Amino acid sequence: MGIKEVEMKSPKILLIKPPLDGHDRPIHDLIVFLRKRNIDSIWPGLQQSWTQIIKTAIEEDPDAIGVSVHTGDPVVLLGHLKKLLESSGLENKILIAGGSGEITFPDVREKLSAMGFKVFLSATTHDEIAKYILRECREKEKNQQNEFAVGHGIPREILAAAITSQERGSLILSTPVESNAITVVLGGPTGAGKSSLLNAVLERVGKRGIKIAVFLCDPRGPKLKGAFLGDRLVVQDHTSNENIFIRSVSQFGNYSKKRVTFLKNLAGLAKLWGAKLIFFETIGLGQETSSAIKNLADLFLWVALPNETDDLRLMKGGAHELADAILLNKIDKEPAFRAELALKERFQKPYFPVSAITGEGIDALCEFLDEKLSKIK
Ligand SMILES: Nc1nc2c(ncn2[C@@H]2O[C@H](COP(=O)(O)OP(=O)(O)OP(=O)(O)O)[C@@H](O)[C@H]2O)c(=O)[nH]1
Ligand SMILES: [Mg+2]
Numbered sequence: 001m002g003i004k005e006v007e008m009k010s011p012k013i014l015l016i017k018p019p020l021d022g023h024d025r026p027i028h029d030l031i032v033f034l035r036k037r038n039i040d041s042i043w044p045g046l047q048q049s050w051t052q053i054i055k056t057a058i059e060e061d062p063d064a065i066g067v068s069v070h071t072g073d074p075v076v077l078l079g080h081l082k083k084l085l086e087s088s089g090l091e092n093k094i095l096i097a098g099g100s101g102e103i104t105f106p107d108v109r110e111k112l113s114a115m116g117f118k119v120f121l122s123a124t125t126h127d128e129i130a131k132y133i134l135r136e137c138r139e140k141e142k143n144q145q146n147e148f149a150v151g152h153g154i155p156r157e158i159l160a161a162a163i164t165s166q167e168r169g170s171l172i173l174s175t176p177v178e179s180n181a182i183t184v185v186l187g188g189p190t191g192a193g194k195s196s197l198l199n200a201v202l203e204r205v206g207k208r209g210i211k212i213a214v215f216l217c218d219p220r221g222p223k224l225k226g227a228f229l230g231d232r233l234v235v236q237d238h239t240s241n242e243n244i245f246i247r248s249v250s251q252f253g254n255y256s257k258k259r260v261t262f263l264k265n266l267a268g269l270a271k272l273w274g275a276k277l278i279f280f281e282t283i284g285l286g287q288e289t290s291s292a293i294k295n296l297a298d299l300f301l302w303v304a305l306p307n308e309t310d311d312l313r314l315m316k317g318g319a320h321e322l323a324d325a326i327l328l329n330k331i332d333k334e335p336a337f338r339a340e341l342a343l344k345e346r347f348q349k350p351y352f353p354v355s356a357i358t359g360e361g362i363d364a365l366c367e368f369l370d371e372k373l374s375k376i377k
Contacts, residue, residue: 007025009167010226010250011137012040016053016060018077021243023048023070026098030066033126035226038132040250042229044236050075052239054084059239059246059247061087063137064094067117074103075111082115089157092144094136095122096129156245159273163247166265171348176264179271180376183278184369185296187302188320190284193329195234196356197365198281198304202238204366205277210373213245213270214238216262219283220252227251231281245273251283255292263296277373290319299372303327306353309339314346325350327365332358 013034015027024046028304031041044056057065065085069077078097085091094126097117103109111120113202118136120129148158184260186194198214206212216231229248238244249257249266267278282293302323309328326343326352336353343351351370 002043007165009169010038010040011064011133012042012060012218012229012250012293013064013066013133014042014044014057014060015066015068016044016048016056016066017046017070018072019047019049019053021069021071023068030126030129031228032224034133035221035224035228037127037130037131037134038225040195040220040227040229042232042248043238045233048236049240050080050084052144052236053081054088054090055239056093056246057085057090057263058088058157059160059245060229060232061164062093063140064096064133066096066098069099069103070101072102072103074099074108077114078112079118082117092140092250094118094133094140096132097332098122098124100127105147129350137359139374146222147300150171150269150272152258153274154272156273159245159269162269163266166248166262166269177268177271181267181271181276181278182298182372183267183280183296184299185280185282185293185299186301187282187285187290187293187323188309188327189286189328192303192305193356194284194303195231196328197329197354197362198279199235199238200270200354200356200359200362201279202235202241202244204362205239205369206238206244208370208373209243210276211243211245212275212279213247213267213273213275213343214279214281215247215249215266216281217249217263217283219252220250221344223242225252245270246273254362255282256287257292260292260296263293276376277369284298285319287318294322297324299369300324301327303329304339305330306336306339309342311345314342318339320347325352325368327351329356331355331360 034041095117098120112119218227218229220227229252234250270278300323306328331353332355352361352365
């Protein structure tokens with residue numbers, strides 16, 4: 001495959017807790033601070049099995065992994081994690097650990113240091129942690145050698161590494177990948193329920209026996225430049241499904257032509273892995289950002305809210321006009337009748353009144369996707 005340059009990415013840390021540990025407030029605070037230091041964070045949530053944690057680490061390919069331990073024996077827990085990382089080809093991660101309880105004992109800290117974990121105790125400031133991550137990431141980047149062949153049939157690990165290389169600007173596909181996969185883009189205002197709907201759809205189409213790639217775009221802020229890649233938290237249960245590959249993508253600013261090309265290349269790599277269905281959840285979209293991202297989609301689904309979709313809005317056109325189908329979400333909260341009537345009058349396009357929470361309408365939406373998939377099989 002041909003290669004060309006793209007922009008640099010922020011360092012990324014995967015923050016985790018051992019499966020039986022239930023205290024996540026310090027992680028939330030750390031995430032917010034790391035955003036100030038231009039560091040992207042992923043937090044897949046509490047009660048993740050080791051298998052889910054490792055699969056998340058493979059797919060997200062973070063530079064660093066941070067473990068917070070409040071209960072249990074840290075030497076046993078982190079020793080187990082270390083073995084799993086090594087047997088999964090993830091031995092090159094920067095490892096940090098923190099928490100309370102036994103991790104504060106000097107002999108425990110010594111053993112963890114010997115295993116390769118940098119231990120931070122509660123007296124450590126967030127700033128010290130951020131500086132450590134940034135310094136180690138810079139060092140790692142200098143010594144990093146990414147050599148792998150990219151072609152049809154790549155495994156999950158190579159897909160993840162190739163995506164990182166594209167983000168770093170070291171490798172990018174410059175020729176389109178031949179495949180009959182369908183790319184579905186979920187757009188809509190922030191908080192409309194894009195991730196929740198994706199989660200509900202994956203629950204059903206994830207059982208179809210096809211490979212599915214999911215790219216979740218979350219914003220890097222205009223002030224705090226790091227991103228909290230939080231969409232993953234909403235769809236994390238599907239990490240257990242071997243047919244599903246989930247990757248978070250941080251994004252600064254709108255969807256420029258260059259950005260859409262970059263995302264198309266991610267779709268191209270997913271096709272090389274064998275994905276037949278590729279989902280992109282966009283950052284929350286407004287009218288001005290919808291048309292560029294539409295170019296990425298074989299199917300552009302617009303998530304709207306019934307109480308904000310009425311005849312006056314539809315007379316103005318805009319994003320609704322671009323969509324291949326409209327999903328009226330949260331109908332458990334708001335009756336969709338008025339919006340449906342307006343859509344029927346103004347547009348000749350499919351619309352689905354749905355609730356990501358109660359599951360209403362999701363079967364009909366999946367039948368719509370199945371019909372598209374049946375045409376490519
Ligand atoms: N009642 C109700 N709440 C919903 C529904 N779908 C999503 N929500 C809630 O709406 C909030 C936002 O949902 P998300 O799925 O995170 O929305 P999003 O569009 O992905 O948001 P961003 O990624 O931040 O742009 C959450 O609190 C969800 O639980 C729904 O159908 N009904
Ligand atoms: Mg979301």
